[in-house]
Amino acid sequence: MSSPNESGPVLDAASPLPPEIEAADEPVKVPLAIEDWATVIIMGLLACITFANVVVRYVTDASFAWTEEFSVFLMILLAMVAGSAAVARDRHIRIEYFSESGSMARRKRLSQFGAVMVAALFFLIAGLSLRMVWDDYKFEETSPGIGVPQWWYSIWLPIVSTAIALRACGLFVRRGRREEGGAE
Template identity: 65%
Template sequence: MTPPSSSRPGGAAAPDPSSLAPATPPPAKGLWLEDWLTVAIMALLALITFANVIVRYFTDGSFAWTEEISVFLMILLAMVAGSAAVARDLHIRIEYFADRGNARRRKAFARFGALMVALLFALICVLSIRVVYDDYRFEETSPGIGVPQWWYSVWLPIFSALITLRALGLFARQGKASFEAPADDTGEGTVTTKELA
């Protein structure tokens, strides 16, 4: 049963508040990669932590390598989750600026944000390649278990490049998405369903 629609003087129906939010861009393709990597990393973290707890409970020792591996996996998880959040347009934003103004302005702010994320992670990718090269050239080893440090650092440019591509994809999709006009102070507003070129 549909609830009765509230009417205004003059017979104009009140707009649905949910229809005044900015439209989300079309979904990104291939998000199964980030989703499955997140599941795998979380499972590894849980198994490593559980094994270490069991060993500590039944013996006087612990696995020395667990802390180093766990820290690496948590950093990797943050990068993977960051990529998924960029692709799904779920990163935090200052809503006071992002959700105000007309549809064209809101779209411009959204695209500007995606472009800045792409530029930031492209820069991180380029700079971290030098870090990996230095780790390899100087044969740096990890402080905990003594494996080559580049085994850990090589993932930073890889996932920075992935986030850059996801942000560029979001930028392109936002160009095709429609953004509805917000309500003004009286609660009235027009909903734009047409795509903005």
Template identity: 65%
Template sequence: MHLPHEPSHLPLEVHDPSQPEEKTRVPLKIEDWLTVIVMALLALITFSNVLVRYFTNESFAWTEEFSVFLMIVLALVAGSASVARNRQIRIEFFADSGPAARQKALARFGALMMALLFTLIAVLSVRTVYDDFQYGETSPGIGVPQWWYTIWLPVLSIAIALRALGLFIRRGKQP
């Protein structure tokens, strides 16, 4: 006999690929293709570095720096996709239980808070980009201008904030 509080009776939200995705104003394929491109670049530069190191006992100096940058871009792009698809981390006990009006209110509140957070991150990181540009900071590994890397934090943070606003609007239109 199973008791109601046992895990076998808890609802599990599993993404069903046969279900159509919600329509968004900006296609979700953008994040999907960016993810593919970044992952391919990461695999390519890592594999080439392994080959070069194996055959020459040397290593490309730029690969670690560029790999870290690509992993940060990948995390932000994946964050944007998860927000747009409403797959971000949340406490499902609170978010998916109770009356539909409460669920809708919590979904909208969460989306609004994400939009606010990533807008704040974008605004504050613009100062870092400005400082890197103004003082001519260069990257430690290969010496390129540091703002080439830091400019993507405010850009991708705004993308996440806009995806969160889109989620807020879509949740408001739900019955």
């Protein structure tokens, strides 16, 4: 452990996170706790399903047939929910060399451009996936593993894609206000 007089911050198990990591979420109209709790619930379900399958395999030399299909669905849903949280927190992937360089006006325009592109992409995905869900429902498609209606899984793609697009719209609005208030 280093002393407080040295150049680096002093971190131990009891110290708070550094300010760049500890940054508080921006105020948003729809609470970010929705994505946070959805992530916790999905991760908990994944852990329980996997644990139950391991125990059953160990005890009986057989496994639950539905666990792989349901786990894959949950992992995809988890990635989408985490994507929504990343967009809302402005933590999505970008090339920071371009997005964090230049004047404040340029940074604002790039941030807003990125938000518009994310919103457009996910509104497009939501629209196209609605057609897929309708086809799954209309043609009574069933899942390959356990034979449940496929639309039970596919309905979540347009829902979460719309949520991501709306989070990107909110980010666009917040980035537009950021400069007007003189904050940064």
